Amino acid sequence: MFKMKKFLLLYIVIISFVLLSAPVIKADEKPQIVLRSTYRDLIALQVQYISNIFIVNKHNYGFYGHSTINNSYEEKSVGGDSTIIDHATNLIWHQSGSDKEMDWPAAKQWVKDLNGKGYAGYSDWRLPTVEEAISLMEPDINASSLYIDPAFDAKQTGIWTGDENDSAGYLDGAWSVRFSGGYGGGNACWVYDNASNHVRPIRSINKIQ
Numbered sequence: 001m002f003k004m005k006k007f008l009l010l011y012i013v014i015i016s017f018v019l020l021s022a023p024v025i026k027a028d029e030k031p032q033i034v035l036r037s038t039y040r041d042l043i044a045l046q047v048q049y050i051s052n053i054f055i056v057n058k059h060n061y062g063f064y065g066h067s068t069i070n071n072s073y074e075e076k077s078v079g080g081d082s083t084i085i086d087h088a089t090n091l092i093w094h095q096s097g098s099d100k101e102m103d104w105p106a107a108k109q110w111v112k113d114l115n116g117k118g119y120a121g122y123s124d125w126r127l128p129t130v131e132e133a134i135s136l137m138e139p140d141i142n143a144s145s146l147y148i149d150p151a152f153d154a155k156q157t158g159i160w161t162g163d164e165n166d167s168a169g170y171l172d173g174a175w176s177v178r179f180s181g182g183y184g185g186g187n188a189c190w191v192y193d194n195a196s197n198h199v200r201p202i203r204s205i206n207k208i209q
Contacts, residue, residue, distance in 0.1 A: 041166035078120040096153030097200035125201035127162035156198035
């Protein structure tokens with residue numbers, strides 16, 4: 001009997017320690033969603049199996065669909081430069097981006113020039129990865145007829161990513177995301193060769209100020 005009570009006491013102590021050691025998550029806190037931030041060569045099948053997306057229609061060149069991430073946007077101006085922080089992914093976006101469409105090499109140069117100017121006080125802006133760009137794809141159309149949150153400028157109907165296509169036999173180009181809708185509804189993640197798109201840079205942040 002004594003051994004049984006001793007065992008029960010030890011069990012209670014262990015359980016209490018585990019419960020007290022567990023991280024406390026407040027009711028209004030949301031877990032961070034970590035998205036890939038380094039570039040890769042991707043085939044269409046890999047893009048179609050990215051997490052946090054709902055696909056309406058698949059295609060050899062990509063898909064039509066939208067993100068399933070519950071974004072938490074905050075508009076912030078730094079020195080007159082407009083940015084949008086997504087607290088769900090811990091990423092900061094250029095609120096608008098390039099005024100004109102351009103090819104992929106020009107897009108990379110555009111970002112390089114932006115860093116030279118120190119937009120919003122930062123010099124580490126980059127093209128988003130496919131996962132990061134897809135996170136902007138909304139399921140519902142906004143007043144500007146785009147499938148993206150209205151906090152973003154409506155001029156950029158499609159944006160380049162930093163990921164290249166690696167699908168043998170198909171277009172040899174870079175991946176892009178378009179917010180202007182497409183076949184089957186929703187927006188598109190597509191690979192383009194010698195095409196033009198807008199630029200909307202992004203940067204990763206460890207701690208939001």
